[in-house]
Every structure is written in structure tokens, then in C-alpha cells.
Amino acid sequence: MSDIMENPKGGCVLAGINSVLGALDRVCPVYHSGPGCCMQTTAADQGQSGHKNSCFVASVSIPSSNMLEKEVVFGGTDKLRTTIQGAIDIIDADAYFVLTGCTAGIIGDDIVSVTNEFSSKGIPVYPIDTPGFAGDSTLGYEIVWNNFIDQVIEEGVEKDDKLVNIFGIIPYHDTFWSGTLEEIDRVLSKLGLKVNTFFTKHQGIETIKKCSAAALNIIINPWLFKGPSEKFEQKFGVPSLRIPGLFVGATDTTVFVRKVAEALGLDKALVDKVIAEEEDYVYNYLAQAIGVVSWKRFAVVADANNAVGFTRYLANDYSFTPVLVIVSEPIFRPQDKERIIERINDLEYATPPKVLFLTDQYEINKAIREEKEEITLLVGSSNEREIALEKDIQFITGAFPVNERLIFNRTYAGYKGSLTFTEDIYDNL
Amino acid sequence: MAINLSNSNVGTRENRIGSITGYVGTLKDLAGQSECGTLKGCSRCFSQSSTCLSSCGLSQLAAIRDVAIIHHGPAGCSVSASSAYYMAKVMAKKRGVTSDTVYVGTDMNENDTIFGSTATLKEVILEVNKRYSPKAIFVSSACATGIIGEDIDSIVEEVRDKVGVPIVAVHCEGFKSRIWATGFDIADHAVLQEIVQPPREGVKTNKINFKNFFESARPEIIEMFKNFDLDPVFLYCNSSIEELSHLSESIATTCICGTLGNYLGNALEEKYGVPYVRSINQCGIKGFETWLREIGKVTNRSDKIEKYIEEQRAIYIPQIEEVKKELKGLTAVLGMGPGYTFEVSRVLDELGIKVVWALAWHYDKKYENGDVPPSMKYLLDNDIDFEASVADQQNYEVMNILNKYQPDMYLSRHPGSTVWAIKNGTPAVYVADEYMIFGYKHTLEFAKTIVDAIKNRSFEENLAKRTKLPYTDWWYKQNVDAFLEEAI
Numbered sequence: 074m075s076d077i078m079e080n081p082k083g084g085c086v087l088a089g090i091n092s093v094l095g096a097l098d099r100v101c102p103v104y105h106s107g108p109g110c111c112m113q114t115t116a117a118d119q120g121q122s123g124h125k126n127s128c129f130v131a132s133v134s135i136p137s138s139n140m141l142e143k144e145v146v147f148g149g150t151d152k153l154r155t156t157i158q159g160a161i162d163i164i165d166a167d168a169y170f171v172l173t174g175c176t177a178g179i180i181g182d183d184i185v186s187v188t189n190e191f192s193s194k195g196i197p198v199y200p201i202d203t204p205g206f207a208g209d210s211t212l213g214y215e216i217v218w219n220n221f222i223d224q225v226i227e228e229g230v231e232k233d234d235k236l237v238n239i240f241g242i243i244p245y246h247d248t249f250w251s252g253t254l255e256e257i258d259r260v261l262s263k264l265g266l267k268v269n270t271f272f273t274k275h276q277g278i279e280t281i282k283k284c285s286a287a288a289l290n291i292i293i294n295p296w297l298f299k300g301p302s303e304k305f306e307q308k309f310g311v312p313s314l315r316i317p318g319l320f321v322g323a324t325d326t327t328v329f330v331r332k333v334a335e336a337l338g339l340d341k342a343l344v345d346k347v348i349a350e351e352e353d354y355v356y357n358y359l360a361q362a363i364g365v366v367s368w369k370r371f372a373v374v375a376d377a378n379n380a381v382g383f384t385r386y387l388a389n390d391y392s393f394t395p396v397l398v399i400v401s402e403p404i405f406r407p408q409d410k411e412r413i414i415e416r417i418n419d420l421e422y423a424t425p426p427k428v429l430f431l432t433d434q435y436e437i438n439k440a441i442r443e444e445k446e447e448i449t450l451l452v453g454s455s456n457e458r459e460i461a462l463e464k465d466i467q468f469i470t471g472a473f474p475v476n477e478r479l480i481f482n483r484t485y486a487g488y489k490g491s492l493t494f495t496e497d498i499y500d501n502l
Numbered sequence: 503m504a505i506n507l508s509n510s511n512v513g514t515r516e517n518r519i520g521s522i523t524g525y526v527g528t529l530k531d532l533a534g535q536s537e538c539g540t541l542k543g544c545s546r547c548f549s550q551s552s553t554c555l556s557s558c559g560l561s562q563l564a565a566i567r568d569v570a571i572i573h574h575g576p577a578g579c580s581v582s583a584s585s586a587y588y589m590a591k592v593m594a595k596k597r598g599v600t601s602d603t604v605y606v607g608t609d610m611n612e613n614d615t616i617f618g619s620t621a622t623l624k625e626v627i628l629e630v631n632k633r634y635s636p637k638a639i640f641v642s643s644a645c646a647t648g649i650i651g652e653d654i655d656s657i658v659e660e661v662r663d664k665v666g667v668p669i670v671a672v673h674c675e676g677f678k679s680r681i682w683a684t685g686f687d688i689a690d691h692a693v694l695q696e697i698v699q700p701p702r703e704g705v706k707t708n709k710i711n712f713k714n715f716f717e718s719a720r721p722e723i724i725e726m727f728k729n730f731d732l733d734p735v736f737l738y739c740n741s742s743i744e745e746l747s748h749l750s751e752s753i754a755t756t757c758i759c760g761t762l763g764n765y766l767g768n769a770l771e772e773k774y775g776v777p778y779v780r781s782i783n784q785c786g787i788k789g790f791e792t793w794l795r796e797i798g799k800v801t802n803r804s805d806k807i808e809k810y811i812e813e814q815r816a817i818y819i820p821q822i823e824e825v826k827k828e829l830k831g832l833t834a835v836l837g838m839g840p841g842y843t844f845e846v847s848r849v850l851d852e853l854g855i856k857v858v859w860a861l862a863w864h865y866d867k868k869y870e871n872g873d874v875p876p877s878m879k880y881l882l883d884n885d886i887d888f889e890a891s892v893a894d895q896q897n898y899e900v901m902n903i904l905n906k907y908q909p910d911m912y913l914s915r916h917p918g919s920t921v922w923a924i925k926n927g928t929p930a931v932y933v934a935d936e937y938m939i940f941g942y943k944h945t946l947e948f949a950k951t952i953v954d955a956i957k958n959r960s961f962e963e964n965l966a967k968r969t970k971l972p973y974t975d976w977w978y979k980q981n982v983d984a985f986l987e988e989a990i
Contacts, residue, residue, distance in 0.1 A: 076609070076626070077606050077608070077626050077629060077630060077633075078577060078580065078606060078607045078608070078609045079583075079604055079605070079606045080583050080587055080605065081577045081580055081581070081583070081607055081609070083577075084577060084578040084581050085576045085577050085578025085579075086578075087578055088578055088581070099972075101972070104551065107554065107645045107676035107677045108551070108552035108553065108554060108676060108677070108680055108682070109552065109553055109554015109555065109556060109557060109676040109682070110554070110578070110676070111550075111551030111552075112551055112552075112553045112554060112557070113554050113557060113578055113579060113581050113582070114578055114581075115551075116557075116581050116582070116585065117578055117581040120581075120585070126918075126921075129972055130972050131918070132551060132918040133550060133551055133895055133897045133916075133918045133919060133922070134550055134551075134897040134898070134922065134972065135550060135551050136548065136549070136550050136551075137549060137550060137551040137552065138549070139549050139551075139552045139680065140677055141677050141678075141679075141680055142677055142678060144677070145649060145677050152547075155547035155548055156547075156548055156549065158548070159547065159548020159549075159985055160548070162548075162974065162976065162977065163548070163898050163973055163974055163976070163977040164972050164973065164974065165972060165973065165974045166972065174645070175575075175576055175615070175644070175645050175646040175649075176645045176646070176649060176677055178615075179615055179646060179649045179650065180649065205576050205578045205646075206576040206610055206611055206612055206614075206615055206646055207611075207612055208611075209577055435604075435633060455588070456587075459591065476588055
């Protein structure tokens with residue numbers, strides 16, 4: 074037990090696993106857990122992510138063995154077997170993944186034997202044997218990909234030098250995931266690349282099976298996916314390019330495009346043309362709105378990926394003054410923290426802000442409340458709205474969890490997203 | 503029932519009052535069997551997600567003002583925190599009060615499940631007490647805590663003197679009951695154990711306890727009760743610990759939903775002699791009048807109540823009759839908790855809408871006092887019958903029924919349930935607010951909402967045309983009870 078956690082942002086590892094599977098088309102999770110785990114984990118990520126829920130099966134429609142006292146005492150594999158069989162009978166899915174709650178984990182139900190009974194008959198049923206207490210939502214993202222690498226992705230698929238895989242944006246746990254992946258897809262497609270986002274365009278289990286064909290894995294996150302990317306390279310020979318933080322705005326998105334182009338040896342003339350077009354598009358709009366906003370001194374509370382993106386955009390591209398950045402997801406490895414701090418501090422002109430790593434809402438509120446320097450803009454999650462009101466600071470909801478608006482394909486990332494971000498600064502004066 | 507407040511554990515609804523979660527048949531058969539005591543629920547060999555009793559129990563407690571909930575379990579279990587936090591702040595703001603209630607998790611990890619973590623729990627309790635100075639502390643368990651045998655009762659006893667405010671262990675292992683409404687009883691039990699005090703000598707009051715969810719109709723009900731010289735105390739949303747400590751002094755207890763209020767109402771009656779108003783609930787015309795008259799009887803205010811009924815009838819009944827013309831002959835399927843299903847069925851019948859199938863998520867065959875629930879008794883006495891099932895929120899059963907019966911509307915009270923009906927092309931009314939059908943005024947509004955929902959169904963039709971539901975054709979051809987089996 075780490076310590077006191079007021080309002081954790083997100084759920085257990087099961088919540089993360091469910092979010093990833095829920096974002097894949099025609100994939101059906103099967104919970105081997107207590108009766109409440111599915112609703113709780115759905116509520117943890119999807120339920121706080123701008124009111125958007127998984128489309129294929131979600132919350133009340135997800136099969137679950139609903140383990141009760143009887144299963145706790147005598148074991149729940151019989152109940153699991155009939156639950157999987159029922160799921161196959163009534164849900165027309167391309168693949169089924171069996172997940173374990175704390176209960177199944179502690180009593181030690183052997184779910185792999187049960188799933189083998191089905192997979193040996195050629196029915197695509199896969200076990201993900203990681204109980205809820207093993208970690209948080211972000212770990213869930215890595216667990217799913219580790220399992221895909223071990224069990225789903227095929228070896229010996231013919232290579233495609235134009236195909237890239239995108240990693241690092243966690244469905245639902247990053248509220249803007251759809252829009253962000255669509256913007257990345259849009260920009261990379263202009264460079265002539267084929268893009269596996271995995272979670273948009275109705276991509277599903279077939280895309281995952283064949284993703285070993287890719288020429289490059291692009292990880293857009295300062296710390297996530299270290300283990301899986303190494304495993305991926307070892308098993309399938311696909312190298313990785315890490316973009317250490319989400320890119321918001323023309324400057325960082327152009328850097329992203331150039332890095333990808335360099336890694337894949339893309340035609341320079343085409344790359345220059347795409348960059349010129351995109352930058353012109355953004356700056357043509359920015360040029361039409363000068364003088365509306367007065368300069369702001371800002372604070373950011375977000376997961377590492379978005380914290381890097383927002384801070385760098387506002388400080389570098391928009392000349393606002395960074396004061397305080399709070400990374401509000403659990404980061405354990407010291408080198409990851411260093412990389413995040415470096416990205417936030419490596420600014421063009423601005424003085425680097427104070428960077429804190431806090432997950433407990435009490436401490437987050439305290440840090441903002443007690444900050445001596447003036448803050449006039451706060452970009453955070455719905456949980457920070459209260460402290461913004463208390464200090465009378467302009468507030469923008471830019472990070473998970475988001476409770477007060479519906480979000481379909483909105484994003485602040487990339488070229489186009491930065492315009493939306495800027496619009497929202499004006500919207501909420 | 504015998505309520506044992508000296509033990510922090512409360513029996514499950516299955517064990518206490520014979521509640522079931524699996525049944526397919528007719529309303530008459532269900533009621534008949536429960537009356538003569540032969541009803542035995544079925545279990546399912548295949549199921550979809552149910553709901554956790556801890557989210558029901560702890561969100562109730564988290565709605566109380568200025569308390570601390572400490573959820574001793576993995577981070578995933580503390581997630582009701584988000585909605586509890588959000589709702590509490592919104593509802594407090596709406597009423598113009600402040601609430602400093604806090605909901606913390608202890609973030610139990612793999613090591614803790616092996617070595618235990620009661621020592622750290624103790625520190626967490628003391629730190630929470632220091633940080634937030636709550637007026638009461640509720641320490642809850644989770645599945646993992648229960649299975650590894652963490653003794654939260656002893657920890658609570660150890661710190662009781664140090665914290666100096668009421669503190670109580672709340673047993674919320676999710677695997678304990680397949681009926682999430684057991685969570686409501688668990689919350690009531692905790693409040694009764696540590697917060698409610700015996701009545702003070704010589705205190706005279708005209709207060710009536712009103713157990714509800716979010717007190718959204720608070721001003722309106724206060725106004726109404728003024729006519730009868732009654733002062734409602736709404737529970738637990740925005741309740742203060744001080745208010746709750748005096749529940750034993752009120753002259754009666756009533757509730758918006760029998761499933762929600764049954765345990766507290768009966769316990770207050772049994773322990774302190776506060777009468778519990780037993781009647782069908784306030785939904786619809788008949789329900790509203792029956793409930794008011796019962797309050798009149800229990801609190802000795804029948805004259806005032808008859809006068810009020812007469813005045814209100816004159817205003818609303820002609821309007822309701824007018825809307826009914828547009829509803830005549832329509833068909834409905836509904837899926838709700840039992841505290842609403844059989845009440846709303848009655849209202850639909852009143853409005854001239856034919857219920858073709860009613861699903862109750864669970865079913866209490868009797869209440870704490872041993873009676874068949876009043877809503878069922880009413881339907882039986884009035885010879886109203888339809889196909890009914892007890893469905894534990896099973897979406898596949900709902901979709902099978904909607905697909906077969908193609909009703910004009912689907913009504914549900916649970917988030918996530920109506921959206922699937924809409925994808926099926928069935929207009930759906932999300933009866934989210936507990937006061938949506940309350941009394942004459944809201945019954946009229948409810949009837950108008952139904953007219954709106956069924957008249958303009960272009961969104962439902964367009965969405966359904968373009969959406970493929972996950973269910974196989976095979977399933978739609980099966981009987982809805984295909985996966986039910988006799989309970990062992």
C-alpha cells in the first residue's frame with residue numbers, strides 16, 4: 074500500500090485492460106471476477122472519459138462470471154467455463170479475452186487451462202491473467218500489448234516498409250484518444266504511410282495479428298511502453314522510435330514528422346511540402362486572432378504525455394509563462410521522471426516551471442493553493458476545477474478525468490488540435 | 503426481522519429476505535409464489551456484468567456531509583469516489599450548502615494481498631482524521647480485503663479513542679451478495695450502528711424521515727409537507743451527522759423507493775418505535791394518493807391530506823386525462839430495480855400503456871417485516887398481469903425481449919441500459935431522476951415525456967440502421983430463460 078489516495082485518476086490494471094480491449098472493434102472481454110468489477114472498471118476509465126463508451130460491448134453487456142462466495146470457497150473455473158461458452162454463443166465477436174479480478178487472482182483459479190479448452194478447438198479465446206491489484210490503468214495498457222505480443226501477433230508476416238504502428242496513447246484513459254490518433258493518422262498518411270492506430274477506423278484483431286509487418290513502432294509517450302517495445306523488437310524485429318511527449322502545435326508536430334521521416338528515410342521533398350502546408354494552415358489561423366488574449370501565467374495538471382504537450386505548446390508556440398506543472402499519474406522509474414522533467418524544462422525562451430509528481434488530490438490541491446507565484450490559467454482535469462474556482466483562475470479541462478462535456482473526436486494534439494486548444498483558451502475567459 | 507446493531511456485518515438480502523435474481527414467468531405467478539413461500543430463484547450459467555454492492559453502499563455514505571470514507575482495497579475499487587465526489591459537490595452546491603466529504607482509497611497492491619496491511623490502514627485512518635477533520639469516518643473493505651482476512655473491525659476499535667469522532671467498519675466485499683441493493687442495507691446498518699442516537703428526553707418534533715437518492719425535488723416536497731405540518735428530513739444526500747443522530751426522534755419514516763428505504767425504515771421502527779410508512783410509492787395518481795393517505799394515518803393528519811388531494815386533483819387530473827388520449831394502446835417493456843419496476847408498471851397501466859414485459863433487476867419476495875412488497879400486492883389485487891422476469895441487469899435478456907416484442911418504448915432507470923435499446927431502434931425513456939413520476943405534477947410531465955420520446959424517433963431509427971449489435975442471430979431465436987438453471 075503506497076499511501077492515501079484521494080480521488081485516484083483512473084482504476085486498477087483491470088480498468089486499463091478493459092479500456093484497451095473496449096476500443097478494439099469486435100473484441101469481447103470476459104470478466105472472471107466479482108459481480109461489480111466490470112461496472113467499477115468501466116466507470117473508472119470509460120465512465121470518466123468525456124461520456125464516450127466502448128461501442129461493441131460495454132459495461133452492462135460485457136460477460137462476467139460474477140463470482141460469489143461459493144466461487145471464492147470452491148473455485149470459479151466451472152462458472153468461468155460456462156460464461157465463456159455463453160459469450161461465444163451470444164456475442165458475435167472476432168476474439169474473446171478472459172480477464173481476472175482480485176478474487177480470481179487471490180484464490181488462484183487456473184484460467185489458462187479453461188481458455189485452452191476453447192483455443193484448442195480453434196475458438197479465439199485468450200487469457201490475460203493479471204488480477205486487479207497488480208497495478209493501475211496505465212499498466213493495463215502494457216499488459217494487453219505484452220499479451221498480444223505473446224499470444225496474438227503473428228510471426229513471419231511479410232514486411233511493409235510503409236506501415237507504422239502507433240503506441241502510447243491509452244484509449245479512454247486519455248480522454249482525447251480518438252481525435253489524437255486521427256490527427257496522427259492524418260498527418261502520417263499525407264507522408265504516404267499506412268498507419269495502425271489499432272483503435273480507430275474499425276481496426277481490430279486482424280490488424281493486431283498482422284502488425285508485425287510494420288517498419289517502425291512509434292511510441293508517443295515519455296515513459297510508457299518500455300517493456301513491450303523491447304519485447305516487440307526482439308520477437309518481430311520492428312525497431313521503435315520514442316517521441317517523448319505528445320506534440321501540440323506546429324513546432325513539436327513538425328519535429329515529430331521529421332523524426333519519423335528520418336527513421337524511415339522518407340522523401341525529403343514530400344516531407345518539406347507536407348510540413349509547409351500544415352504550418353501554413355495553423356499560422357494562417359493564429360494570425361487572425363492576435364490581441365484577443367492577454368498573456369497568461371499557467372499551471373498544468375495532467376498525465377505526463379499531455380503535461381509535456383500542453384506546457385511546450387503554451388510556452389514555446391504561444392509565449393505564455395509556465396509556472397507549475399504537476400504530473401498526476403504514478404511514475405515509478407527515476408529515469409522516466411528525469412526524461413519528463415527534461416522535456417518540460419527544455420523550452421525555447423521561457424524560464425522552466427516547477428515540476429511536481431503528485432497523484433493524491435489533496436496534495437495536488439495543496440500545491441496549487443500554496444503556489445506563491447501568480448497563476449492565471451490552469452489546464453487540468455475535472456478534479457482540478459474546484460481549486461481553480463477557489464483561486465479564481467481561468468480553467469480549461471484538458472486531461473483525464475473529464476466529466477462535464479461530451480468528447481467524440483476532439484483533440485488538442487498535432488497541428489489541427491492546437492487550434493482547438495487555442496479556441497478553448499478564448500472560449501473560457 | 504431482528505436487526506442486530508452490535509455486529510458490523512449485515513446479512514445479505516438473499517439470506518435475510520429471500521431475494522432472488524433469476525426468474526422468468528408472469529407477474530401473477532411470481533407474486534403468488536412469493537406469497538405462499540414457494541419461490542426459488544434461478545442462477546445463470548452465463549451472465550453479463552452485474553454491479554458492486556460497494557458502489558451502492560459507499561456512494562450513499564459519501565453523500566453525507568463532512569465525513570470521510572476510507573476504502574481499504576485496490577485502487578480500482580475506490581472509483582465510486584469520482585462519481586460520489588462529483589455528485590456530492592454538485593448537490594451541495596445546488597442546495598447552497600458546503601460539504602467537505604472526502605473519499606480516499608488505500609491503494610492495496612500485490613504485496614499487501616500477501617502480507618496484509620492492517621498496520622498501514624491504521625496510519626491512514628489517523629492521517630485522514632488529521633488532514634480533513636471529518637465528523638465521522640467509515641472504513642470499508644473490498645473483495646481482496648475480505649478474502650485475505652483483513653480485520654477492519656479490530657483496527658476500527660483500536661483507533662476509536664484516538665480519532666474522537668464516530669467511526670465504523672463497513673463490510674463491502676463485492677462477492678458477498680449478487681444483489682447490489684444489499685449495499686443500501688450496509689450503509690443503513692453503518693449509520694444505525696454509530697451515528698443514530700436514542701431520542702433525547704422531551705424532544706417534540708414534526709419531522710418525518712424521507713429516504714431518497716439526490717433530493718432533487720426537495721423544495722417542492724418541503725412546500726407540500728407544510729400543508730400537513732410535517733418537516734421532511736432528506737437522507738442521505740447532504741445530510742449532516744447532527745441531523746442523522748436524531749433520526750430516532752422523527753414521527754415517521756418514508757422513502758422514495760422501497761428497495762432503498764426498507765432496511766432503515768424497519769430498523770428505526772423496531773429499535774425506536776418510529777413508524778415506517780408502508781405503501782405503494784408516490785409514482786402515479788393511485789400511488790401518490792395511497793402514500794399520502796398512509797402518511798395521514800400514521801401521523802394523524804388525514805383531514806389535511808384529504809383536503810390537499812382534493813385541491814391537487816382538480817388541477818392535474820383533467821390535464822393527465824388529456825395526455826392519456828395520445829398514449830392509449832402503446833406498448834412498453836421496462837427494466838429497473840424492483841423498487842421501481844412494479845411501481846412504474848402500475849403507472850403505465852394508469853396511463854393506458856400496455857406493459858408487455860417487465861424486468862426487475864432483483865426481487866425481494868418479502869420485506870423486512872415479512873410482507874409481500876406493496877407494489878406487487880396492488881397489482882395482484884387489481885388483476886393486472888403481464889410477462890415478467892427477474893434479470894440481474896442482464897443486457898442480453900433485455901435485448902432478446904426487445905427484439906421479440908418490438909415495443910413502442912423501453913424504460914429503464916440504470917445508466918447504460920437505455921442506450922442499447924436505442925441502438926436497437928426502440929425509443930427509450932431514461933427514468934433517471936427518482937422524482938420523475940412523483941405525484942400528480944410529475945406524472946403529467948412523465949406522460950408528456952413519453953409522448954415526446956415516441957413521437958420523434960428519427961434518431962433511434964437512423965442510429966439503429968447504421969449500428970450492428972453484438973448479439974448473434976442464434977440468441978434472438980432462443981427463449982429468454984435459455985441460460986437460467988436451478989439454483990444450488
